[in-house]
Amino acid sequence: MKLLQIRSDISSGQNLMFYDKNVYECYRRLRNDFICVFYHDPLPIKLRLVDATKVITGQTKTFLNRLAVPELTQLLVEKLQSKTLIILFNNFERLTDRSIQVYKQLNSQPNIHFICSFYFDRTFNPEVYSFFKTFKLVNKDDYExxxxxxxxxxxxxxxxxxxxxxxxxxxxxxxxxxxxxxxxxxxxxxxxxxxxxxxxxxx
Structure with missing residues (x-):
């Protein structure tokens, strides 16, 4: 998928999903235009929130580690204000019921978007699959x-x-x-x- 199309989809609020691809390349090409955070793995959820909130607020990890998950989520959203944040991670299939609730809460914000990848889909539970359905599968031909x-x-x-x-x-x-x-x-x-x-x- 061309960078121009990715930017267009993100600007229109579309989450993007890749099959069997490392989304680090997307991170590398988008980080100069948007606030981006990249994780190879979406878990553990608190550490991922600490990383994202540190990028937004500039607070130290020592301070942020003292906060609970709901506090981190609220702080991230408040400090982001009107700026656009793109969260990128691989291994979407590893999401748990608890983590999916946090990512869904972030995704409910109009200026927080996701670019992810997955390698296996047979283990998707209903919660993970419902979030998966909000994504546009970019390389659908490769998957099929x-x-x-x-x-x-x-x-x-x-x-x-x-x-x-x-x-x-x-x-x-x-x-x-x-x-x-x-x-x-x-x-x-x-x-x-x-x-x-x-x-x-x-x-």
């Missing part, structure tokens, strides 16, 4: 391509194992030479295939 490839490979492997089991079943019972054997082998292969799909989390 990666996940489509993973699904296709899994099914090919499952089908291969099932066919192999089908042939073994036929070989071991070939002397019977009956329709029952063929039907039994087909059912056996189908059961193997469905079991593998279930074990792989595809159903």
């Amino acid at each position: 391509l990666k996940n489509r490839n993973e699904i296709d490979i899994s099914y090919v492997v499952y089908a291969g194992i099932s066919i192999y089991c089908f042939l073994i079943y036929l070989k071991t019972g070939f002397s019977l030479a009956s329709a029952t054997l063929v039907i039994g082998a087909a059912w056996f292969a189908l059961i193997i295939f469905r079991t593998l799909i279930y074990a792989g989390g595809r159903l």
Whole structure:
């Protein structure tokens, strides 16, 4: 995504999400135009608030560490005033229920925006997913391509194992030479295939 488009989306109040990308590059390119804070990881939430509030207020970490999370949040918002703050972090999928409430509270301010990245989405709980839905997925094609490839490979492997089991079943019972054997082998292969799909989390 081009820097001009990122600036335009941020100016219009849009949160941005990248799949499998380090958003430090966005931080490096935006920090001269906006107040920006970057974290590789969004947790622990109090330390992240201390870092952000220090950038806004200039207070020492020693002073800020004495404050509770609600006090840090209030101080950050009050001191930011009308200036725009962009919070950037990787590993969005690591957010917890407690941390998501704080980030949502910050995001409710019209001048605080987020640029984040995620690497896995299967562990998103409802709270995290509801916040995730407020983001524009920038590289959606990359995400869909990666996940489509993973699904296709899994099914090919499952089908291969099932066919192999089908042939073994036929070989071991070939002397019977009956329709029952063929039907039994087909059912056996189908059961193997469905079991593998279930074990792989595809159903």
